[in-house]
Amino acid sequence: MKASRILGCLLALFTTLGVANAEIPKLRISVLKFGTVNWELDTIRHHGFDTAEGFELDVQGAASSSAARIAFQGGQADVIVSDWLWVARQRAAGRDMVFIPYSKAVGGLLVSQDSDVRTLADLKGGKVGIAGGPLDKSWLILRAYSKQTFGFDLKAESEQVFGAPPLIFKAALDGDLAGAINFWHFMAKMETAGMRKLIDISDAARDLGLDPETPLLGYVVKGDLLRDAPGLVHGLARASRTAKDVLARDDAEWDRLRDRMNAKSDAEFDALKAGFRAGIPISQTVDRDAAARMLELMHDLGGRDLLGQASTLPDGVFLDPETPG
Template sequence: MLNKYKKLLLICTLLFSQFSFASEKTLIRIGALAFGTVNWELTAMQQAEMIETEHYRLQVIKMANPQAGKIALQSGAVDMIVADWIWVSRMRSLDKDYTFYPYSNTTGALVVADNSPIKELKDLNNKRLAIAGGELDKNSLLLQALMQKQGQAEVFASIEKVYGAPPLLSQQIQHQRVDALLTYWHYAARMQAEGYQILMTGNEILQGLGIEVSVPSIGYVFDRSWANNNKVALQAFLANTKQIKHTLCTEDSAWQGIKPLIRAKTAQVNQLLRQQYCNGQVLSWGDKEQQAASKVYQYLKKLSSDRLTGKAENIQAGTFW
């Protein structure tokens, strides 16, 4: 009889250990745009069985737009979103303990028609420029900074700016209602596949400003205290995002698996999107990149008159994870 009790006790102990182990998995709730590039990676992770590992269980919550993601993070509805570090720094100045881990180096681009008379920035004089992202779009502000540096402040002032959603602005240039388009990288890649020319990329704008180091514009954003309490799970998730990005860039079968999300109408569009996506891999993230980010911050602070950055003189400590 004693042996039976010992066996029963052993079985219960093993079952309890299994349940305990399962309960130790950290639930990571991530808010992601349904058609954003982050969703490409998350779908690939699901196909590679990385949604649930020994350290975490991922729950993807679809967001209607970037602003909805920020609201969800602030309300506690999600643990993580993808946003830019400028927003993180501004929120830290308002006593929010958010922090940033880089996701992509890929930036937007200035697009013109193949037969456009616009061959360099000075040719934008008195032209109509469509700008995705609104008046405080970072690429637009940095373009203004570059033109000021080149002695073309009056040219930038002469430009008629048209703001709107990226898909609508793509139609505007296609119907020749605007002369140039400053838009997000994946829209620029689709335009390029249709014969439009990339006059300048966001990274080239930075280089023109003397910033030679790639500065990730967007990244995973989460609460620092939450990160410290779930460090093992978070590090495992971030490592898997790097792995899946590498897989998408090196294994054709993995890229084929997300083609329905990419919605590439032609093989050329598909190729350009993959090329630009892979060019955005963050291979280095340290002091040099963060010092370069500080220079970008100063340009954005000055040209937005604090409307984008807030009143803080510098990037807030703790902004970068």
């Protein structure tokens, strides 16, 4: 009898725990399977920063950014990672989406170590590899920079080769390109492989009067989620910030993540760690005036193909800071 009562109490306890766990909302995030955001998401989950904020992070690996966006727009995911210019385009088209800053890291343009290229002007007539397509933001910024600094359009004066980051990475290392524009983590690997950085996109942006502290990438949620569960959305923002604080100061955390980083050497590992840390935004509050200037430049270069109806910065693109109390 006593044993049965104990068993009954244990079953009741397990049932209660199951109900309690079921009440914790899951936040489904669709991201590239091998994207660098996974390092932050792993840190959040490993330390329980999500459950401490009252939700459970459910990470869904996607094969491409397009696949992640389809899952998000189709209701199979609650969160994706994208740039705020895409969010601005969606809002201008009447789709209610909100951006939470994640990273200000941008790439650069690299050349081989023994290349004679010293400035963008030396790329005239050469072949430039670009990770992404003709509307890649780094490419557009460098085009604007070449016009302002050297008086010519890099698009008109060079041959462009567009491709996925790994393909541009390989073509650059094989010497098939006069210069290559790649995402920051591939740029770190290219530098450790012996290539030379000709110009950093953040430096070009600064010379154009833009603020390199403006984070380009972030978590994107739908406005409905923010209205229905503001604590959940702000909880994600806080969990992200907490994870960044750990990654900014704790080398042991990076040692734990090393297997996920696919670093081929200690030098590559150190470069990836330094690059991620350099991309951590100072604040999750975005300077809207600086963002408006960037959007105006992007509109001048990319037009409707890039930004649709968003010729100026729409209201509500960025998550407002949480009101205390």
